[in-house]
Amino acid sequence: MNIKVIEPLGQPETIIRSRLEPLLEKGSHRLSFADTRGLTDAELIPKVSDADILLLSNRPLSRAVIEACPRLRLICIAFTGIDHVDQAACKEHGVVVYNAAGYPGHLRERCGATTQPSIQLPTR
DSSP states (O other): EEEEEOOOOOOHHHHHHHHHHHHHHHHHOOOEEETTTTOOOHHHHHHHHHSSSSEESOBBOHHHHTTTOOOOEEEEESOOOOOOOHHHHHHHHHHHEEETHHHHHHHHHTTTTOOOOOOOOOOO
């Protein structure tokens, strides 16, 4: 799977990569990072068109971007809202959208604690 983090998620790339490395190696997945904030859809599409999974926080994802990603199956949003992602396009193309549900409460409960990611990547 080709996993692309397309904007900063509040954790350094080295930490994200180190936490996911065992899963990435096990399944022959690829993880890449790019700060696409401020790019137009036309500029974004070549950077994400081969993605299976996109990780982002609040960067808008339009129908045009979603339709330009034929392999896209999952969008993970490190944010509570999902209204910046075209939900109708995701539904039409079978793309699942997950967000960080309970994010504000989680921060209040664990202020200062390091959160472990709970991503289950499929193996081949």
